[in-house]
Amino acid sequence: MTSPLIIELSLPGRSGAKLPVPDVPVKDVASLLPAGMVREEPPNLPEVSEVDVVRHYTRLSSLNYGVDTGFYPLGSCTMKYNPKINEDMAALPGFTGLHPYQPEHLAQGALALMYRLERYLCEIAGMDRFTLQPAAGAHGELTGMMIIKAYHEHRGETQRTKVIIPDSAHGTNPATATMVGCETVTIPSNERGGVDLDALRRAVGEDTAGLMLTNPNTLGLFDENIIEVCRIVHEAGGLVYCDGANMNAIMGMARPGDMGFDVVHLNLHKTFGTPHGGGGPGSGPVGVKEFLVPYLPRPLVDRIMDPTGEEKYVLNYEGKHSIGRVKSFYGNFGVMVKAYAYIRTLGARGLKEASEIAVLNANYQKEKLKHTYKLPYDRTCMHEFVLSAKNLKETGVRTLDIAKRLLDYGFHPGTIYFPLIVEEAMMIEPTETESKETLDRFIEALEKIAQEAAENPELVTGAPHTTPVKRLDDVTAARKPVLRW
């Protein structure tokens, strides 16, 4: 496909608008500014007409692939369809016209929404309070680990600098631990894909700040030993952080707080139906148990009775050991409105059913596909599962090729080469919003690709064939990046 850059469409003198003839005397810019402040060359901007701009960007926008265009089983990302009613609610003028400096008494509706959303998240996660400030999942992780660090420091246990992380963890976990100034200790998974308890027992000690764990984990498996895992860390004096990225599997079924976790972040943009990825922004609220509430960022929204007996919502800035603000103002408020709308639309039963269907869909695809690809951990999975294309290795076809070939079949591929502990990994998360027909079409595509790999491997290794852009040279792009035109 030839799709020129906007700058390549430029013709000298062409423009999208004409400015009126000035009604004041014209002076040369150079005569008004010090010489050092004046550009020597004009900036290299595209000179194009309005229609050029509109057509260029409309054409590019039509190349996007998203949950509104098709199935998007990107493992670990929960790319569910986002109901449009969430957008309608976030677009209500009472919300969009709100200013962050508006006095409390003129923002009672917004504060009530934040207060109630926090209560819902507490109920769903089994926590006592949440901060809604973090702007995304990794930001939530950072906030959570800062809270854990502040807790140990406040108790004078500054030697607690090691964070234990299983080898199946999201890459953001070790990055977060390092960013708060801790050292990471990696422990292996056991043969069932869960935390190796003996390795954990060996790893904990007086230097343990905590354990970061995703449950269900990145293999899509629920750690059956979770209560014991939390007990081991607590006994050593550490805290347990739950990466709530996979909450979509367990809403209304199991709560991180009940499992023994002290801190959890939730991704509103995964689990609670708000846009994700390039369409964000995200929101990664962090919930804690009662004993960590003093460390949460402030302000929190409280509900009080004023002297006249009227209920009102206030921003409470008090927090003895608060780690401070982690985001300007109150977080990504628009996302909160969408998540609130989602929770209210589905209700308690609906959220539970969403998780049930997410798990059912994943198990359906897993059972169908395990005959075609390798299934390294053959257990009932949660909301996602991990296959390996290792069995196709002899054909010369790798996971990357399969992912590219899926584009020809009109699907976004799953997450590939993650988790790192599975060779040639393909991580598939169908979510609850897909019909059986869509699930079947994706299964058929993966089966056909395996057949193609055996009969005509070049068809797969040369894919994609039907997309506007063919196979990209990601190696050269990474080794010799060209970052500007």
Next chain:
Amino acid sequence: MIPKNLKYSKEHEWVKEENGIVRVGITDYAQEALGDVVFVELPEVGDSFAAGEAFGSVESVKAVSDCYMPVSGTVKTVNEALLESPELVNEDPYGKGWMIEIEPDNKEELEELMSAAEYEEYLATLEEGDE
């Protein structure tokens, strides 16, 4: 491809001892598993690490992986050619793709590493364990 004259760690590093200096790189198996290497991060000359500690990292199109010290020691030389040409790790892992040279703290630690035959057996158990 497992050269007989080298020693190996479970983290897939190879070492070669010559005149008291130990040269370290990653094995052919490791580079194959990583895929095309696009960036290599190496320590500074003079840095000291304990055995098992990460001394640098390798980034491929798939993932970033730490490289671990097979034995404790102090970095004497780093292979600066890798900064410009990370592909050497893929093309010649036991030769031009070497990473660092260290002065070991305790030469006895070298004895704990695997021989070529032992490493080959170790790789076979990894493959089996995966079946």
